[in-house]
Amino acid sequence: MDNSDQNRSVTFERLLKPHLERLYRFAYRLTGSKAEAEDLFQDVLAKLFDKLDDLVKVEEPGSWASRVLYNHFIDNQRRFARQRLISVDEGQLPPGGVDSIPGADSPEHNAERLDDIVRLDKALAELSDEHRIVVLLHDSEGYKLKEIQEITGDPVGTIKSRLHRARARLRELLSAGGTF
Amino acid sequence: MSDTHLNKQLDDYMDGTLDDAETLALDAHVDSCNTCRQTVESEQHLRGLLKDFPVPAPDTAYFDQALAKASHVSTNGQRNRWVMTGFGGAIAAGLVAWVIGGVLLQTPDPTDTAADIPGVTMVLEEPRTVNLVFSSATALDGAVLTVNLPAGIEIEGFEGLQEITWMTSLQAGKNILPLRLIATTSQGGELLARLDHDDRDRTFRIRVSVS
Numbered sequence: 001m002d003n004s005d006q007n008r009s010v011t012f013e014r015l016l017k018p019h020l021e022r023l024y025r026f027a028y029r030l031t032g033s034k035a036e037a038e039d040l041f042q043d044v045l046a047k048l049f050d051k052l053d054d055l056v057k058v059e060e061p062g063s064w065a066s067r068v069l070y071n072h073f074i075d076n077q078r079r080f081a082r083q084r085l086i087s088v089d090e091g092q093l094p095p096g097g098v099d100s101i102p103g104a105d106s107p108e109h110n111a112e113r114l115d116d117i118v119r120l121d122k123a124l125a126e127l128s129d130e131h132r133i134v135v136l137l138h139d140s141e142g143y144k145l146k147e148i149q150e151i152t153g154d155p156v157g158t159i160k161s162r163l164h165r166a167r168a169r170l171r172e173l174l175s176a177g178g179t180f
Numbered sequence: 181m182s183d184t185h186l187n188k189q190l191d192d193y194m195d196g197t198l199d200d201a202e203t204l205a206l207d208a209h210v211d212s213c214n215t216c217r218q219t220v221e222s223e224q225h226l227r228g229l230l231k232d233f234p235v236p237a238p239d240t241a242y243f244d245q246a247l248a249k250a251s252h253v254s255t256n257g258q259r260n261r262w263v264m265t266g267f268g269g270a271i272a273a274g275l276v277a278w279v280i281g282g283v284l285l286q287t288p289d290p291t292d293t294a295a296d297i298p299g300v301t302m303v304l305e306e307p308r309t310v311n312l313v314f315s316s317a318t319a320l321d322g323a324v325l326t327v328n329l330p331a332g333i334e335i336e337g338f339e340g341l342q343e344i345t346w347m348t349s350l351q352a353g354k355n356i357l358p359l360r361l362i363a364t365t366s367q368g369g370e371l372l373a374r375l376d377h378d379d380r381d382r383t384f385r386i387r388v389s390v391s
Contacts, residue, residue: 009251020243028235035321035349038238038246045250113232120229125358139230164191170226 011056012049019062022141026066029136030073044069066151077129123173131166138163186216194223299387302363307336310386312357312373320350323377327359330369333388336360363390 016023027044028037048055048065058064124132137143137151145156145163152159186206192198193206210216302308326345329335338344339362348357368390374383 005251009248012251013247016247017243020246024238024243025235033348034236034238038242042246042249045246049250113229116225116229117233120226120233124233125360135230136233139227140233142231167191167226171222174226 008049008052012052015055015061016045016048016065019065022062023065023069025141026069026137027073029141030070030133040069040073044072047072063147063150070151119174120170123170126173127166127169131162131169134159134162135166135170139167186210186213186219190219190223194220194227299389300361301389301391302333302361302368304363304366304390307360307362309358309360312359316350320377323348323350323375325357326374326376328372328374329361330367330371330388332363332365332367332390333369333371334362334364336362361388363388366390 023044024037024041027041028034031037031040044065048068051068055061055064124136127135134148137148138145143151145159148154148159149156186193186209189198189202189206193203196203198206210220300308300310324345325348326343327335329342329344331342334340335344368388371386371388372383373386374381
């Protein structure tokens with residue numbers, strides 16, 4: 001790697017490093033799988049590096065990178081269908097669709113929480129991709145409607161309507177399952 | 181104020197996007213109405229679960245490695261494995277079993293007679309989840325799973341496609357892939373799932389009947 005390449009790498013890292021965790025979480029929300037999220041994330045970083053000359057000019061590199069990631073996911077999701085391949089321990093069938101549960105201080109509380117999250121995971125799996133993505137971005141990741149609009153290119157009204165329907169469907173599914 | 185009114189405004193109320201007067205009015209209503217208070221508490225619970233819905237953290241060095249790899253990959257013109265990948269490792273023996281409706285069935289084999297093949301009965305136009313369970317002794321990176329559907333059976337979200345391919349990684353232990361199937365005709369038939377890894381592959385069958 002010569003000096004020019006080194007400089008590009010340093011610039012790339014400086015611009016993107018503050019946004020990497022959020023970008024990775026976004027990839028996970030889209031794919032629903034750690035392995036796929038890592039692949040999508042890595043794929044997009046390579047793409048962003050190729051676009052470094054553009055990246056240095058944008059005001060909000062994080063938002064711009066999120067848009068690139070989203071578009072790359074959309075462009076490829078038909079080729080490699082979105083999957084929810086879930087790893088479970090022996091004897092844990094049917095599956096819980098989670099890899100880890102936040103908080104480990106109270107086993108009883110965690111067990112109850114795990115049950116709820118497993119039910120939520122199943123309910124989320126029942127949603128369409130566009131409904132699941134918007135509810136996870138808004139309610140799990142804390143994206144504003146305007147931010148989702150900037151990423152997806154969909155009108156705020158459409159996003160709000162999807163969010164409303166997604167939540168209503170989740171309530172319906174979870175109520176039917178006795179969670180709430 | 182009726183409960184219906186709160187339900188209509190529940191999202192806006194919880195999101196804090198109502199104006200002050202509307203918020204105060206609903207606050208007062210929720211305080212005095214058990215049904216609405218329970219609705220709000222349930223919603224708070226759901227929002228809490230969504231907020232905590234986990235994202236498995238990558239390894240500590242993952243981001244640094246990913247950055248370094250991005251510049252290296254780009255410089256060398258390599259393609260990422262999410263789009264195209266080479267395979268490594270070997271498929272463990274006894275790789276695939278089927279679970280239908282939560283009941284673990286015997287691992288089928290391509291040489292099984294028709295009577296040995298596990299089956300699932302669908303109701304026409306009614307989606308049903310069939311879980312594929314892959315047991316692997318070791319982690320498998322870059323495995324390719326191909327599902328061939330019989331005519332009249334579709335995977336929800338991929339209507340009109342008779343063959344769908346996933347590129348995936350299997351972890352050591354059991355890995356589950358739920359497929360949401362829909363029968364569009366009463367024909368039924370055999371669903372094939374082929375798993376390729378390295379230069380090896382295995383194909384498994386399931387009989388789909390439609391009532």
